Amino acid sequence: MVPTVNEMPHWLTKRAFLTPEREAISDGYRMWTFQELHERAEALAQKLAGFGVKSGDRVALLLYNHMEYAAFIHGLSFLGAVAVPLNTRLAPVEWAWQVTDAEAKVWVFDESFAQTVQAITLETKTLCLSRAEVEAASASGGETSLLERIQMDDPATIMYTSGTTGRPKGVILTYGNHWWSAIGSVLNLGLQTDDKWLACVPLFHMSGLSILMRNVIYGIAVEVQAQFDPAEANRAICERHVTLISVVSNMATRMLDELGEHVYPDRFRCMLMGGGPAPRPLLERCKAKGVPVFQTYGMTETASQSVTLAPEDSLAKLGSAGKPLFPGELSIREGERELSPGEEGEIAVRGPHVTPGYWRRPEATQQAIQEGWLYTGDIGYVDQDGYLYVLDRRSDLILSGGENVYPAEVEAALLSHPAVAEAGVVGEPHDRWGEVPVAFVVLRAGEELVEEVLIQHCRERLARYKVPVRIIQTNHLPRNASNKLLRRKLKARLVQEEKRR
Template structure:
């Protein structure tokens, strides 16, 4: 609720279209936001019904609106995993370029039947929707992700493709033996939000379904790069190459100068997909847009063949005793342990080293794994300063609406634990 109130007030929204199921939420918003107009999809005791407005031919037509390609079409708020959400201003031209670039890079035809289960308040849900409109392909909506319901829709609606995150793919595989899972209509599945483990890709390939990894951001209107079937299979751990018309480079984090192949730095993107800036936030805009390039805030490198490999989020970097620790490297080692289903590594305040890495992990069902088992395993694969100083087991990792792990919450938990020691 608090994030919703913040977004509505920050954006200066005046009108709200809502479904009747959300009426209790809307009642609270009336008193905490600057909203003036409320239109309900369904029956409401206080607000006009959308269907009734559309059907009422006595209403005078509104003023003609003139829009140009460079005008803002949508203010889409970032997921807020590193602080308060920022409103990315995406233009009409941005969406046209994103749809053209994506559908020219991966297979996307008018005959496709796209299952949209990713939320459309996120670019991973909205961009496939607008691209499907551009291509003329069918879209089938599901309000929430439920693996049983997804398999049912795939079978009955002959779904050919969908957008997902790794947690979704794992859930679909886990439930498949217990339902009438029929993957025969699926051509491919796009997966993003984090690197897709190679064994997960191979498990879907064994079912006859290609997995294409996408690296995308709100500020580039969706996809920046893809790895897909047909590319070098040995580079399945990469995020592939830029989507059509996109350009990227890697720059030194401190100097901003381009770095050679194999050297990690900040990932920069240029192209017609790059957003117009952050709404009402010139400082953040100036920090993100540099000489015509968008600074993603992600650390990565290009190999000698031009494939992009992501190392970590720049903001997730742990600096311990002057040494840089990328959580993704530690997480990969822990995930290789047979007993861990998912893990997230964050920095914990430390009086001697500044901060030290700690791991929050979820055990696989019916598997006994102790904290020391994980620490010892890390010490056999990593330099000691990179190894977690503690492993905290949880039933589930905190996630936002699109499945991204909320590292700020984990950092807060780690700091609170440190304060009690």
């Protein structure tokens, strides 16, 4: 059969042929070369085939961060099966719903989840297998033909969104989506043969999974950490030659706190910061420290990055997420109308990295994707030079007296006070103004809350309507597994506060 432009050799097979002895993946204790990763992935493919997994089947993965995660992802691709990564922090009923919704044929989980999974009654005939069962199983006898080529339009993964409203939606991502996301990123950040990417974000999230894709496509090493620890992340950069890392702003803050008076080595060339608008005080702190931080903007629906700040613009365009990567496009829109530079509106993106749609959700797909444009639900603007500035989620926007209040802007003002370690801002209903901002803060060790001091601090930096009417001290802010702030949970907490008052 003559190959078409819509297919290519299997990524891991090609990579193992090109650089078999090059380091592929490690965890600080073990290391596999690309040849070893290839062999493990093929072996898992044969074993999964023995359990009846075939092309098009969905396989749910409830796994922690470890090297074997990569082997399962690539093993499924050798069968043409679709990986459905599950968030390890969800409640059992949420896992059950996603497995059922995806119509997963097999559910593979780490041993620590065994009792919980076995206690869940599924509506489907999903086969539940521990990772140890799969790894110990006999292969299918070598009779299963593993895929030698990848079809770019075929689904590779289904990743469920966090579900800010209603049930989460399964985002279908094709091999082409993952490929173009990786290519767009490398054309912006560049590539060095000694690059090493630190994966201390969850592999079941887009930020983590995309690292495993780049790993094979680029032929660079990845170090996987079981969970984020700022001291261990800094050691990986300073002692184990990590050159790139993906973080959100809260992770970066903790790393800088732990780093203290020290600095990162010159070989460390990229701290890719996503997960929402980064507070300006943090960016200024990184700039003063010489940390190579590049803001980025993306989402599950865009297979990770869609917009990233080019290295040469990191200082001149402080606070910007950058320009769209190759070959993506960006537009600020109000309905079908494209807005002019400086006008605030909904961020829309399109390109081959954008999802074809949501699993079994034709109405949601039609609503989100119109004429090729994915309407993100985020608010932002572009400047005269075409650089994107992300303001906030449309769902988090506070409308006070007819004025827009962006929580991220108020949070940045609070974080510029030396006593504040973390801040989260939400809207509270108000009879006169519609909504008013209320802030939750986590203080640094040894600090005490003086509410009026922080309010005055905000008055000096914000328009009057943006200043929080109340500041509530808390020991922690609700975050998801990628350390993104969950403002919807702060709103629920605010309701409880009101009841207590």
